[in-house]
Amino acid sequence: MAADDNCFSCAFGDLTLTRASRSHSRTEQNLQAWDAADELLLAHLAEQGVADGARLLIANDAFGALVTALPTNTAIAFCSDSFLAARAARANLLANDKPDAHIAWHTSLDAPQQPLDYLLIKLPKNLSLLEDQLYRYRHLCSASTQVIAAGMVKHMSAGAFDLFEKLLGTTATSLAKKKARLIFCTPQENCRQSGSSPYPLRYAFEARNLTLSNHANVFSRASIDIGTRFFLQQLPRAEAPLHIADLGCGNGLVGLAVAQQMPQAHIDFYDESHMALASAKQNMCDHFPQRADQCQFIADDCMASANADQYDYIFCNPPFHQHNVVGGFVANQMFHDARRALKTGGEFWVVGNRHLGYHVHLKRIFGNLVQVAANEKFVVLKVKKR
Ligand SMILES: C[S@@+](CC[C@H](N)C(=O)[O-])C[C@H]1O[C@@H](n2cnc3c(N)ncnc32)[C@H](O)[C@@H]1O
Incomplete structure (x- = not known):
């Protein structure tokens, strides 16, 4: 991507924004770190004017476009479920010589305490996460809080609108611009008091005698993924005190099954x-x-922080998309990181959809490959670090 392609001209000025990615994938490098929904939200806020000292909560700012653009004479709670998003936001603040003393960094599980003048939400694709966030943050809102959500029309469902109406108050949408739209919500006391969060969800996995607890943004939060189920049937057993990693662990089911078998x-x-x-x-x-x-329990981009040569086995059901972008670039990064983190002789086990072609990449990176099992949809592959 040329340097100019990183230039984000928004209503608060010109910024240079990147996704701060480790990936060498062309697909990922060519992606921008902002979208038209960021532009629309910032244009709306600039037009209104954001008062000195205004208290804002920003949820799901994907690569920090919002937090980097907004004035520094405010108090911002940055709330994200994503380690990658917070990393990109910090990198973009630094790259644009913006201080971050006005920003409190929160994960999706924290409960910030400051009352809000603005609740700004980049709409997540996952409505469960939105629901969780509305329950989590609505007590910080009053009738004067401006609640504004921004998203691309293609990711905006009627369900999102309904959640705002049900959990917060009267809701309306803006006209679409560059395929993005804003949702405006006026908090009302009767909505803010209604119901309680259904998260984390719990379900039983009888085959393994496990009951699993799942926060709102977790993969297979309502039932077990069929690929994972197939993977568990193939896992090895061992009595030795081995060092194992569950890479891209989700609710940790693969690691739990390993704990049962090892x-x-x-x-x-x-x-x-x-x-x-x-x-x-x-x-x-x-x-x-x-x-x-x-x-x-390690928040990381794949296994970037892992020491080399430490694991006997690494097990992985890789993601096939990240931040709404579909592609094998995360899986590929995981394969490289796993090779580094394995001991010589250690094994990397992967489950994937047959059509994803993981065998090609694994064989290129490890120089060997065994197909452990396959059915009409999935394959389980293992490779060894030599
Ligand atoms: C297909 S899910 C598998 C979850 C779980 N292992 C299972 O089988 O149910 C992939 C997981 O990878 C995680 N993930 C996505 N990108 C990642 C990255 N760059 N680094 C680490 N984990 C990532 C996702 O959050 C998700 O939990």
């Missing part, structure tokens, strides 16, 4: 979603309270 294993869980890590931790504490203390 009674002495020490397991680390990696994910970029804070809700995933919190769910995995809860599930380990519920089912293996004595072992949970030795586990690490």
Whole structure:
């Protein structure tokens, strides 16, 4: 991507924004770190004027376009479920010589306390996350809080509108501009008091005698993914005190199954979603309270922070999209990181849809490959670090 392509001209001035990605994938490098919904929201705020000292909460700012653009004489709570989003936002503030003393950094699980003049939400694709956030933040709103959500029309569903109406107050939408739209909501006391959050969701997985707790933004939060189910049927057993990683752990089910089959294993869980890590931790504490203390729950971009040569096994059901972008670039980064983090002789086990062609990449990176199992939809592959 040329440097000019990183130039974001918005109503608060010109910025240089990147996705701060480690990926060398062309597809990902060619993607912008903002969208027309960011532009529309910032244009609306600039037109109105944001008062000195205004208290804002920004949820789901994908790469920090909002937090970097908004005036620094405000008090901003940055709330995100994504480790990658917070990393990109910090990098973009730094790259644009913006201080961050006015910003309080929160994960999606925190409960910020400051009353709000503005609640600004970039609409997530996942309505459960939106629902969780409205329950989580609505007590910070009063009738004078401006609640504004922004999204691309293609990702905006009637369900989002209904959630604002039900959980916060009277809701209206703007006209679309460049395929983006704003949602405006006026908080009302009777809505703000109604109901309570259904999250985390819990369900039983009888085949393994496990009950799983799932925060709102977790993969397969309402039922078990069929790929994961197939993966679990193939997992190896071992008695030795091995060092294992569950990479892209979601609710930690793969790691829990490993804990059942490897009674002495020490397991680390990696994910970029804070809700995933919190769910995995809860599930380990519920089912293996004595072992949970030795586990690490690591917010990371793939396994960037892992020491080299430390794991005997790494298990992974890779994501096939990130921040609304479909592509194999995250899986590919995971494969490279896993190779680095494995001990010599260690094994990397992957489940994936047959059509994703993981075998090609794995064979290129590891120089060997065994197909452990396959059905009409999925394959389980293993490779060894030599
Ligand atoms: C297909 S889900 C698998 C979840 C779980 N292992 C299972 O099988 O149910 C992929 C997981 O990768 C995580 N993920 C996506 N991008 C990531 C990244 N760059 N680094 C670490 N984890 C990531 C997602 O949050 C998600 O939990």
